[in-house]
Amino acid sequence: MQTSKTCVFCGNPANTREHIPAKQFFKGVPENRLITVPSCSDCNKNFQKNEDFFRQFLAGFLMDRSDHAKKLMENEVSRSIKRKPALGIQMFSQMKKVNLYTKSGIYLGPKTMYRVSDLDYKRINSVVEKIIKGLFYHEFGETIPEDWIIRIVWINPKRDKELGLTEMAKELKWNVIKDDTFAYGHQFVPETFQSIWILDFFKTPIFYILLINRTTAKEN
Incomplete structure (x- = not known):
C-alpha cells in the first residue's frame, strides 16, 4: 500500500x-x-503536454454533442492553441466536417470527424491510464499493483453492443x-479490487477500463 507521502504514479516520494x-x-x-492524489x-x-492534447482532443471530438465541450474549444482550447500553434495545426489537420446519415439514409446533419493516429492513441491512453491510477487510489487508498493489466477500450456503438x-x-x-464535464462509474471485486470502470466526458461515455491481475487475464 502506498502512503500519502508516496507518488501514486511512480512510487517515488510525493512532494x-x-x-x-x-x-x-x-x-x-x-x-x-476536485479529486487530488x-x-x-x-x-x-x-503529464502536462499529453494532458493539454487530451483536453483539446476531447473538446474537438465532442463539441458537436456538448455545449460545454464547444465552449471549451472556443475559449480555453483556442487560447492554448494560440500559445502553441504547432499543436493546433496538427489537430485541425486531422479534423474535417462530414455529412452524417443513418443506415436507412436519414440525414443527421454535419458532424466533426477526427482521424486518430497511432501516436494519438498512445498519448490519449497514457492520460487515461494516469486517470485510472488516480481514481483507483482515490477509491481504495492503494495503488494498482505493478503486475496488473490495465485494458483500455474506446467506446463506440459496436463496442457498446x-x-x-x-x-x-x-x-x-x-x-x-461536474455534471456537464466528467463522471466515472466503477464496480469491483471485494478484497482484490479487480474492477471495471467507465469514464464519461461531457456526458458521453468514452473509455471502458478493465483492471485485472495477470492470472485472471490468462484465464480469460
Missing part, C-alpha cells in the same frame, strides 16, 4: 498533489470538489465530479 482528471477541465469548480513534481511535469456497456453502466457506482 505535491495531482488533479484527477486535470484541473483544466474544471473551470470555476471549487477545489474541495499524492504525486511528485516530475510526474506532474511529464459487443460488451453490453449500456446495461453494464446501470450497475456501476457513479461519481459525478
Whole structure:
C-alpha cells in the first residue's frame, strides 16, 4: 500500500498533489470538489503536454454533442492553441466536417470527424491510464499493483453492443465530479479490487477500463 507521502504514479516520494482528471477541465469548480492524489513534481511535469492534447482532443471530438465541450474549444482550447500553434495545426489537420446519415439514409446533419493516429492513441491512453491510477487510489487508498493489466477500450456503438456497456453502466457506482464535464462509474471485486470502470466526458461515455491481475487475464 502506498502512503500519502508516496507518488501514486511512480512510487517515488510525493512532494505535491495531482488533479484527477486535470484541473483544466474544471473551470470555476471549487477545489474541495476536485479529486487530488499524492504525486511528485516530475510526474506532474511529464503529464502536462499529453494532458493539454487530451483536453483539446476531447473538446474537438465532442463539441458537436456538448455545449460545454464547444465552449471549451472556443475559449480555453483556442487560447492554448494560440500559445502553441504547432499543436493546433496538427489537430485541425486531422479534423474535417462530414455529412452524417443513418443506415436507412436519414440525414443527421454535419458532424466533426477526427482521424486518430497511432501516436494519438498512445498519448490519449497514457492520460487515461494516469486517470485510472488516480481514481483507483482515490477509491481504495492503494495503488494498482505493478503486475496488473490495465485494458483500455474506446467506446463506440459496436463496442457498446459487443460488451453490453449500456446495461453494464446501470450497475456501476457513479461519481459525478461536474455534471456537464466528467463522471466515472466503477464496480469491483471485494478484497482484490479487480474492477471495471467507465469514464464519461461531457456526458458521453468514452473509455471502458478493465483492471485485472495477470492470472485472471490468462484465464480469460
